Amino acid sequence: MKVALFATCLVDQLCPQVGVSTVEVLRRLGCEIVFDERQTCCGQPAFNTGYRKEAKKFAKRFIEIFEETDAEAIVSPSGSCTAMVKHFHDLFPKEEKWRERAEKIAAKTHEFTSFLVNVLKVENLESSFAGRVTWHDACHGLRELNLRDEPRKLLKNLDGVQFVEMPNADACCGFGGTFSVKYPEISVAILDKKIEAIEKTGADVVVSCDASCLMQIGGRLSRLGSKARPMHIAEVLACQNREQ
């Protein structure tokens, strides 16, 4: 299957290995990857902070770029960015044509784990990962995209893995975009509950489908000197145990 990769700005600039792993896993499963280098950002920061005019511009650009591909699916290693694409239509309440175009693009956009399990129908990647891992349910992935079973299935099927469910895996990590710096004390208070839950599992690795959550969680784990470290599920599945 031909897949157009939507890498996301966060992955592109801060954790490109997530993108590399995503490509590796998809290629391993027989997908042909196309990557339009004009892509930048889905506009989520603008939309979430209330700058809808700017968010609309990003949305239009995204739609225009991705309309040009003949790939059957657009896949992204980010739950929140995928959710943003699915919400593009909210930006065009009075523009029917743009709304239709947004909906068409949204319909073929998938989050990475959802694509593997629900489209490619793969739950076992036949790879291995040695280590005690726990899963953090990123909010957008969980509540906007209904991702709950997919990542767990993929992780549990890894050879050699010790999967541990953390208490309140579905509790927010406290990132929330600009919330993390507008209200940092609250953000960190929420984060520390998540850290407590992670420590309870004794996991070496905390895995999620959103680089932003991993940045929030990872930033605190390293500040606290924890042995646990964050990894994106694409990296785990590609078995990229690269140190940052």
Add this chain to the structure above:
Amino acid sequence: MTNLTSETFDQNARAALRDTQLRGALDNLVKTFGERRKEVIKTVDDWEALRNRARQIKDETLAHLDNYLEQFTGNAEKAGATIHWARDGKEVCRIVLDLIDAIDATNVVKSKSMATEEIHLNHALEAEGINPIETDLGEWIIQLANETPSHIVVPAIHKTKGQIAALFVEKTGIEKTDDVDVLTNTARKVLRSRFAEAEVGISGVNFGVAETGTILILENEGNIRLTTSLPKVHIALMGIEKVIPKFADLDVFLKLLPRSGTGQRLTTYQSLITGTKLERDDEGPDEVHIILMDNGRSRMLAHPVTRQSLACIRCGACLNACPVYQQIGGHAYGAVYPGPIGAVITPQLTGLAKTKQLPYASSLCGACREVCPVKIDIPALLLHLRAEIVDGEADGISAETRVKKKFGERAVFLMYSFLWRRSKLYNFGAKLSRFFQKGVVKDGKARSGFASLVPPLGAWTKWRDAPQVAPRTFKEIWKEDLSKRND
């Protein structure tokens, strides 16, 4: 008096985070209500269907709110109730005072009503020399303490048993104790003597049934039954959004509200009051007055996103599920209604100018939407209000609520928009960041001093290590390596 306002939300929140006793109380609240709710939901065979049905009923009602209110009025009046209409809180207070005056009453008892808190009814009465006594235990506690409620359902949740005991010792003269039963008994005794002399009883309304003109009020303690049965005059304050079409609809809401609010299948008492008593000698008040209050609610009908705010049945489940509320409690919001629902209705009821922090005090996690019995999409509402605050982009709310945004933030977003929609500039920006970052961030920590020039960086790195722009961006890796391979 907890004099906190929404304007100082950030300071309020910081103070709350330092309050270890409050955080202990909140942990207890979250754990207890979370577990009870989870368990009690299992006693319904299709919880989702119930929520959908409730939302359908609310949507239908709101789409024809004028008709249902007129139907309700007609039927309630037919049964002998007197219906009053009030545009705002001041009018409500005026009506209540007039009714109290009309019978020269001085002894007024009150049961729990968030609507009366919303309009500061007690202050208005006290200013005229009337001292209404709150009879719900939690409300009486905060009345004694001269505080405001910190939760929609359990108003005194921020207080420890010890603090409440000390309060009772001071105000009622009992001996020091930490026995909850003794404390509860004290409340019973003191309030009972007020009930015996009560001339006017003021209550809220949970649901008003258009089909029959019935008001339903639910509780666990029995004080609502007393407030609405003993005095000569019963005054019920009802927000206009509380009306529902049919008597049978009560079943849906009675299954949802107790479960969502307190994790019970049903609260101890429901009073279904239709008009006044038939005969003079019958039990109950001689007069039943229902005040239909707008106070900013009709404005919320102007847009489908804001209209759902009016579906709220005041269960408080969103508070219990909210990671922000869980950390800071209710007082920090500086508003009558705290938590997720408070963050969206407070700006709509009182205007965005003084409440513009509230819509931003959320990580948009959506836990509230998940537990809301009537499926209010609070994150969508928050985003709608944020757009309002930025430049009135979200349609439906009048220009007067538009608030000027900080120049700095707007500049940043305009810059981000300009640069990042041009891939060459975006790519160049990445290279620049890579170049400058060592001067700003080292070992994940912001180099102090410099970081304070970039506030978000300072705010991040005070507690968290910061990520670095990678030595090669994904685009560079793709161009140089990945695109050349295809396996």
Add this chain to the structure above:
Amino acid sequence: MTNTASAKGEILASIRQNLAASRRFDTVYNEHHIPADRVAGSERHDEAIGLLSRFKSNLDAVAGKCQVVHNDREAAVAIQNIVDDLKPLTIAVSDSDIINDLIDRINTDATVLKNASKGELFDCDVGVTTAQWAMAETGTLVLESGRERSRLTSLLPPVHICVLDAKNIRGTMGEILQIIQNDLSRTVTFVTGPSRTSDIELTLAIGVHGPRELYVIVISDETNA
């Protein structure tokens, strides 16, 4: 009252105006928020267990004290036992014929008030009434003001004894709402157990403003219910 009339006019006008303003957004919004059409969920229960058993177990679960007897004679004995236990000084009864008949059969030193005034009820130790209906799914009693003068007798004394005919137990709230709507009393009260609160540190305390003890004596002429 002219003020309320103009307020009414303005509020209704405001509602209509705002609903009209919303119309241009409604179609698009509704496209993405399709209301569901499933039949609303009902309380789970084991079909094999009958109404009476369900009523009893649900009432017991909320600290109600439920006894099942087979006839009037046994009901009187049950009341006698409760009275002997509690040793009340004053017992108030509602105007129900059944209750008045039962209370005449018991031996007690307590003063029995048959038409207690509001003031008298404040000092009564026990209040005895019937219930017109009950809901099995929650253990709830239904008191209709049009059928019995029980509003304050069931509320003011700290102990409430309620006699219920098992024939009047229905399964669900839905059924009860339908029944009572037929001839809707001015006040209908649903009672599920004794009064309670969790306002102090979420610790459950039984017995606040309403009765702290609720005894329900169910008269059922079935041997197996």
